[in-house]
Amino acid sequence: MISAARKTLLLCDDEKDLAEELGEYFSETGWRVNICNSGREAERLLFEGLAPECLLTDLRLGDMDGSRLVAMAHALPALIRPRLMVVMTGNILGSATKHTLGVDILRLKPVEPVMLAQEMEDMLLSRMTD
């Protein structure tokens, strides 16, 4: 198990209800969660050095593309860069894969929360033991 202090998550979805439910779910499973409803807000938090272990974002945000947010996160200094990046999407656009998007996990909505949380935890653990 990873300590609660290490399990930090920045959650970004322009759909408020969904962001809330996701946030609630991850909080209850031991994550420290920050929620934001727009790409710009997420960008600001990351730049200000929130430095979450994990970034979970919707692919389509009202004001910007989720892939742009991911790309931006990749460009952050290593110290504040999230170790794990996860994208959810309503439907896959053409040839987009987790590799082209540059993310660790790509999930189709409606996501299965138990599995997703498990996978995220496993992956994060393996990264940290690296």
Next chain:
Amino acid sequence: MTLKLDSIRRRWALFVTVALVATTACLYAATTFLYLDHARQREMLAVGIRTSGWVAYQAQIELIKTLAALRIDAVDPSTVGQEDVLLRIEILRSRLPILYESEEGKLLNELPAHVPTIKGYEAIIDVFLAEVEAQPEAIIPASRLNKLHDELQPLTRTLQKILQTSVAYNESIYKREQELAKSPAFVPLALMFFSVTSLVVFVLLQAMRDRHRLIAVERAQAEAAHMQENLRALIRAMPAVVIVFDSLNNVVSFANPLAQTLIDTAPPTSKEWRRFLKAAQDSLTGDEAGGVVVSFSFQRSNGKILALRGRRQRVMWEGRQQSMLALADTTQVRDAELQIMQAAKLATLGEMASAIAHEINQPLTVIRMAAANAQRLLANGDTASLEAKLDRINSQIERARRITDQVRRYGRSTTLHAEPFFLRRAIDLAISFVAEQYSMSGIRLLIELDLPVELQVSGEQTLFEQVIVNLLINARDAFEENRAKGAHPVVQVRARVEGEQVAVSVQDQAGGICHDVLGTLFEPFTTTKSESQGTGLGLSLSRKIIRGMKGEIVASNAGGGALFLISLPTHRREAELREAAQ
């Protein structure tokens, strides 16, 4: 050519008629004149013969009697003889002036030359009479009587001469009369003959012309009758619905066999026909050359819906002004059109399937997460917070239902049933339909609907939505194609009221319409897209739909993109137009 000949012939006939009439009139005048002249001559002759010689002759007789009385009394003077002499002299004296004063005397040619002589004798007689008057008791001596006798003797010659001229004159008159009698009015007879002949010719010519005219009229009548028969046969055989009706009371006076089989075989006064005529009248649109355009559907009593299109005209039928409907049965065309429209709608739905899936996934995701959280709450025994979760789940289910409803509504089979609908809501629905697509493509929609919510237009709502969806999808396609060339990802949808019209515009900034297709943009199969992407039917169907709503759609390039402008009559205006057409 024949026309010219005809006109020449007509002019010639007119000339002959006028000439004949003029000749006849002249002949009549001449005959009358001759007759009058003849009568006057005869009258003159009678007067001349009776009177002209008479006055001279009487004077002569009186003179001879006077001379004899003078001689007798001179031989044997007596009172009785003297009285006789005086009486004779007085009679002679009164006779002499008659010679030159009376009308008859004036007729004698040479009389004026003798007047002084006669007056001289009158003076002699007057002297004698004056002497006798001076001594009334005295007996006139024989010498005086002889003297008077000798004085008056030469008058005999004068009177003789006058009598002779008068006889000569009478003779000449007599000769003329003889001549007249011998030439038995040859000229008047000839004139009479000519005038009668020309009258007869005139009447004959007139009769001939009348006969020609009658034949022509009869021929024309026969032709008209044939024509009418042919027309009726044509109307009966025509593969079109033809109905003649009295627009005052909507009673059908004629329906060709096709109309009867298509609409109703019941008597023309039946309800079915009335319903039919009402449907036709309700659909009247503006006047066009050749009648008022009618386009309507009619549900038969057996449930089948007919589509009919044609014109209404005013005609004279059976001597009355009536209305004629000539209609084509467009049911099959309409059905085919509906199928194409339906196919186009389904194609749009197919195209948007992924966007729809995404939209439905959104509430599903919320539901799943809420359900997961609810399960945990239940496990923890926290039932108080459960209710909020269930509410959230319910509202998300509602959201999903709205999406599926919209898809269902959009995909349901198309009818052409026009009904007033709220324009603003229809535009909103159409936009919400593509909103997901647009956000997926990163295109911003600028919406300015300056419309009262309650404003209505008339038509089939989902078809109108299809038009807006078509335009928005075309704009998206144009943007996708030109994304690399720096197209602006902005599409504006605007609407505003302009009097009795509403203007709806869709404008993009994606480079505009290709010039090659601008001219035929609204014709079927005009497309610049690959076969898998475009059918070229979108805009042609759109125009069909908008025109069905009595509106118009036009396209132009403006502001770095395409601008599509739709104008529609508002429902009230549309109803007014329809009323006006009746």
